[in-house]
Amino acid sequence: MVGNKFQLEDVIEAQQFDRETLNAIFEVAREMELVEKNTPGSQLLKGYLMATLFYEPSTRTRLSFESAMKRLGGEVLTTENAREFSSAAKGETLEDTIRTVEGYSDIIVMRHFESGAARRAATTASIPIINAGDGPGQHPTQALLDAYTIEREIGKLDGIKVGLVGDLAYGRTVRSLAHLLAKYHDVKIYFVSPDVVRMKNDIKDYLTSMGIEWEESADLMDVASKCDVIYQTRIQRERFGERIDLYEEARGKYIVNQDVFNVLQKHAVVMHPLPRLDEITVDVDKDPRAAYFRQAKNGLYIRMALLKLLLLGW
Amino acid sequence: MVGNKFQLEDVIEAQQFDRETLNAIFEVAREMELVEKNTPGSQLLKGYLMATLFYEPSTRTRLSFESAMKRLGGEVLTTENAREFSSAAKGETLEDTIRTVEGYSDIIVMRHFESGAARRAATTASIPIINAGDGPGQHPTQALLDAYTIEREIGKLDGIKVGLVGDLAYGRTVRSLAHLLAKYHDVKIYFVSPDVVRMKNDIKDYLTSMGIEWEESADLMDVASKCDVIYQTRIQRERFGERIDLYEEARGKYIVNQDVFNVLQKHAVVMHPLPRLDEITVDVDKDPRAAYFRQAKNGLYIRMALLKLLLLGW
Amino acid sequence: MVGNKFQLEDVIEAQQFDRETLNAIFEVAREMELVEKNTPGSQLLKGYLMATLFYEPSTRTRLSFESAMKRLGGEVLTTENAREFSSAAKGETLEDTIRTVEGYSDIIVMRHFESGAARRAATTASIPIINAGDGPGQHPTQALLDAYTIEREIGKLDGIKVGLVGDLAYGRTVRSLAHLLAKYHDVKIYFVSPDVVRMKNDIKDYLTSMGIEWEESADLMDVASKCDVIYQTRIQRERFGERIDLYEEARGKYIVNQDVFNVLQKHAVVMHPLPRLDEITVDVDKDPRAAYFRQAKNGLYIRMALLKLLLLGW
Numbered sequence: 001m002v003g004n005k006f007q008l009e010d011v012i013e014a015q016q017f018d019r020e021t022l023n024a025i026f027e028v029a030r031e032m033e034l035v036e037k038n039t040p041g042s043q044l045l046k047g048y049l050m051a052t053l054f055y056e057p058s059t060r061t062r063l064s065f066e067s068a069m070k071r072l073g074g075e076v077l078t079t080e081n082a083r084e085f086s087s088a089a090k091g092e093t094l095e096d097t098i099r100t101v102e103g104y105s106d107i108i109v110m111r112h113f114e115s116g117a118a119r120r121a122a123t124t125a126s127i128p129i130i131n132a133g134d135g136p137g138q139h140p141t142q143a144l145l146d147a148y149t150i151e152r153e154i155g156k157l158d159g160i161k162v163g164l165v166g167d168l169a170y171g172r173t174v175r176s177l178a179h180l181l182a183k184y185h186d187v188k189i190y191f192v193s194p195d196v197v198r199m200k201n202d203i204k205d206y207l208t209s210m211g212i213e214w215e216e217s218a219d220l221m222d223v224a225s226k227c228d229v230i231y232q233t234r235i236q237r238e239r240f241g242e243r244i245d246l247y248e249e250a251r252g253k254y255i256v257n258q259d260v261f262n263v264l265q266k267h268a269v270v271m272h273p274l275p276r277l278d279e280i281t282v283d284v285d286k287d288p289r290a291a292y293f294r295q296a297k298n299g300l301y302i303r304m305a306l307l308k309l310l311l312l313g314w
Numbered sequence: 315m316v317g318n319k320f321q322l323e324d325v326i327e328a329q330q331f332d333r334e335t336l337n338a339i340f341e342v343a344r345e346m347e348l349v350e351k352n353t354p355g356s357q358l359l360k361g362y363l364m365a366t367l368f369y370e371p372s373t374r375t376r377l378s379f380e381s382a383m384k385r386l387g388g389e390v391l392t393t394e395n396a397r398e399f400s401s402a403a404k405g406e407t408l409e410d411t412i413r414t415v416e417g418y419s420d421i422i423v424m425r426h427f428e429s430g431a432a433r434r435a436a437t438t439a440s441i442p443i444i445n446a447g448d449g450p451g452q453h454p455t456q457a458l459l460d461a462y463t464i465e466r467e468i469g470k471l472d473g474i475k476v477g478l479v480g481d482l483a484y485g486r487t488v489r490s491l492a493h494l495l496a497k498y499h500d501v502k503i504y505f506v507s508p509d510v511v512r513m514k515n516d517i518k519d520y521l522t523s524m525g526i527e528w529e530e531s532a533d534l535m536d537v538a539s540k541c542d543v544i545y546q547t548r549i550q551r552e553r554f555g556e557r558i559d560l561y562e563e564a565r566g567k568y569i570v571n572q573d574v575f576n577v578l579q580k581h582a583v584v585m586h587p588l589p590r591l592d593e594i595t596v597d598v599d600k601d602p603r604a605a606y607f608r609q610a611k612n613g614l615y616i617r618m619a620l621l622k623l624l625l626l627g628w
Numbered sequence: 629m630v631g632n633k634f635q636l637e638d639v640i641e642a643q644q645f646d647r648e649t650l651n652a653i654f655e656v657a658r659e660m661e662l663v664e665k666n667t668p669g670s671q672l673l674k675g676y677l678m679a680t681l682f683y684e685p686s687t688r689t690r691l692s693f694e695s696a697m698k699r700l701g702g703e704v705l706t707t708e709n710a711r712e713f714s715s716a717a718k719g720e721t722l723e724d725t726i727r728t729v730e731g732y733s734d735i736i737v738m739r740h741f742e743s744g745a746a747r748r749a750a751t752t753a754s755i756p757i758i759n760a761g762d763g764p765g766q767h768p769t770q771a772l773l774d775a776y777t778i779e780r781e782i783g784k785l786d787g788i789k790v791g792l793v794g795d796l797a798y799g800r801t802v803r804s805l806a807h808l809l810a811k812y813h814d815v816k817i818y819f820v821s822p823d824v825v826r827m828k829n830d831i832k833d834y835l836t837s838m839g840i841e842w843e844e845s846a847d848l849m850d851v852a853s854k855c856d857v858i859y860q861t862r863i864q865r866e867r868f869g870e871r872i873d874l875y876e877e878a879r880g881k882y883i884v885n886q887d888v889f890n891v892l893q894k895h896a897v898v899m900h901p902l903p904r905l906d907e908i909t910v911d912v913d914k915d916p917r918a919a920y921f922r923q924a925k926n927g928l929y930i931r932m933a934l935l936k937l938l939l940l941g942w
Contacts, residue, residue, distance in 0.1 A: 064732060066705050090589050276724065282721075360665075361666045363695060391694050406904065417924055417925035418695035
């Protein structure tokens with residue numbers, strides 16, 4: 001990287017990254033995989049303070065960020081339930097909260113229940129903001145770790161075939177990942193989902209406009225045999241309201257099990273943003289092509305990379 | 315400072331500080347403003363452990379203390395909801411809890427829902443206790459940061475004119491601040507509040523006994539034009555019970571807006587303990603005389619100073 | 629200790645320790661009592677990360693572990709309410725959660741509401757697991773600190789007389805302690821409890837099979853005059869359901885007060901796992917034979933020892 005070319009100020013949405021920046025982030029993430037206890041790298045962020053301002057609980061994401069900060073020698077201020085932090089409880093605006101918390105810390109990792117909250121925070125703050133999910137909106141660090149995992153597992157992002165499976169209508173992760181994949185060449189995407197949770201037109205139109213080939217399929221076995229990556233997602237019960245019948249029907253429709261692994265190519269992998277219920281059966285966990293726990297671990301490296309880049313620059 | 319003259323053992327209430335101690339604390343707070351990452355100052359409290367024992371949540375105050383400790387290289391044990399800590403849940407006394415927690419830490423920052431709890435804790439503990447608010451009682455570090463902010467912004471505390479506005483009956487902060495201001499000379503205090511939340515007689519009598527001039531006024535514009543400091547507070551809805559009508563009436567009565575700023579003297583400032591609702595309009599935030607976010611930041615320096623003084627002495 | 633003879637991999641239940649291992653752990657705990665701020669010992673676990681995965685709150689136990697880790701220079705990731713951590717909330721299995729969290733940390737301290745959960749976690753994890761209590765099952769670090777306290781206070785475990793008092797049916801601590809005491813010679817145990825919460829036959833049979841003498845007694849004064857250790861426990865109201873009358877009767881039956889201390893031998897001590905209600909009266913706290921707060925503090929040293937042994941070996 002040359003100089004400050006990619007000065008990263010905030011991480012707000014998957015779309016903000018161009019291909020060059022993505023590659024640069026992935027390069028730093030690779031370095032982060034090599035950071036060991038009691039080496040200079042493990043003290044990179046010594047003296048820096050990260051505040052995790054979580055307006056809704058997400059222990060997994062919070063721990064991943066806090067681990068990333070501490071693996072680099074930084075310190076953490078935790079708010080697991082920031083709704084009590086005046087905002088909801090006493091009526092303070094998000095902007096006022098941010099202006100207070102930025103006085104106590106060097107970077108804020110925020111999760112919020114409202115789409116657009118992270119952008120509002122970034123507009124107000126004079127320190128970097130990382131969006132750790134804002135409602136139905138964005139979860140950009142998940143998209144980055146997904147793309148990073150594909151590159152680590154398959155060796156490239158150009159020319160890959162990806163099957164997105166499960167809840168494509170509401171699943172924030174598959175929508176964000178589609179955005180990132182569109183930055184690469186010759187990508188082919190297959191959508192495999194129950195009818196009630198099909199991929200929406202905005203993403204389809206976007207992919208088409210970016211020259212990305214996509215098709216819908218009802219045949220998971222066929223897709224599995226052709227793809228480099230099968231990205232399975234959980235059908236979220238809370239999206240179905242009182243229609244439990246529709247949920248139950250959707251939920252059991254596309255399961256990744258040993259049969260699917262049997263048709264999978266040797267170099268291919270199965271990914272999942274976790275947590276999973278039974279949409280991937282546990283008997284395939286020991287197959288080396290089951291990449292989902294490695295994927296979770298990659299979240300640590302991506303977050304280490306982002307913290308380093310936002311606080312110290314390139 | 316000469317030797318251990320001001321040996322500070324606990325921080326329990328605003329009244330415990332004489333003028334000389336206040337000045338000494340403010341001097342240390344000024345030094346704390348200069349502590350930078352990776353300088354020796356940032357390691358002053360290395361190896362020390364602070365426990366935040368919060369029986370009611372107060373994220374803002376907790377984060378401020380935890381940031382202060384970590385900025386000085388210390389470590390933190392957090393209990394965001396100490397009511398579960400046996401006391402309420404299993405019937406353990408506060409004294410037993412303190413005797414257990416003092417075995418794990420070097421200093422305890424405690425917030426409690428009962429007036430007098432901090433003093434009871436200090437009587438039991440062999441390590442320093444800081445009162446981070448005990449019910450309707452005291453919140454001494456807020457009073458200290460308020461007085462420190464006046465000194466930083468106006469340059470002195472003697473001879474100042476202060477307008478206390480809003481909820482003067484229940485507002486813990488204005489009551490404590492009045493106590494501290496009484497230690498200085500030639501102070502003049504104006505009380506501006508809706509009838510239902512007027513300043514109570516105990517404070518008025520105390521000020522009179524200390525030779526502090528005060529008057530009540532219903533004319534915020536007049537007071538604003540005369541004062542060095544306008545200290546606005548939030549009308550707390552929870553104080554009005556079912557009388558929402560009284561709350562609504564009280565709430566809208568004295569708003570600090572552009573009109574108030576227009577009559578404010580050039581050197582004057584507006585303060586607020588935060589969080590605010592609409593008692594200060596956001597359009598004045600960018601005016602340099604809006605001091606409330608600087609005030610919040612001063613809380614960090616005051617708490618750093620207290621932690622240093624309680625753990626290392628002068 | 630010779631080489632890696634006692635390679636400790638996980639801490640799951642009191643029964644896993646033989647006498648030799650117990651002695652070795654107690655030896656390390658003694659060293660831990662001497663660790664001072666800013667000495668090399670205080671940096672033993674620098675760079676190591678401990679995750680506290682608590683599926684039910686236990687502030688006391690959590691703080692003790694977190695203090696232990698930080699006193700040795702390690703860092704902590706905290707989850708005070710891990711039930712929200714997908715498992716309960718979204719249906720993730722404990723195994724999946726463990727496989728994610730082990731990616732973020734070097735050791736996991738887990739408290740769970742289900743008996744056997746810690747063993748399941750240890751089977752899954754490739755990093756050490758410490759059981760900090762799993763439902764009605766085990767709480768091995770409490771048993772270790774209890775035995776360590778007896779050795780520290782009385783000077784030995786062989787040949788001692790111990791009175792276990794209070795809730796012997798449901799009290800996890802007395803059951804685990806009985807298991808540990810059975811590893812020593814010439815131990816005599818007296819059970820003193822209300823009828824409704826008498827010691828169960830499994831423990832009695834186990835003690836008999838191990839050659840440990842025991843008897844039941846209804847005379848606390850007589851037992852107190854004969855024993856080296858009186859181990860008092862709290863009668864847990866939640867065990868009695870709607871039979872508040874039985875609870876009230878059981879609760880007041882055996883109180884350790886000044887009368888009991890009057891018949892206690894000079895070298896004897898009173899212990900309690902805390903929290904206490906009124907089963908030990910506060911007026912005896914100042915008697916040097918009241919060992920319960922020293923016992924709580926010993927929990928810190930035992931946990932420091934275990935963390936050191938699990939992460940660095942002998």
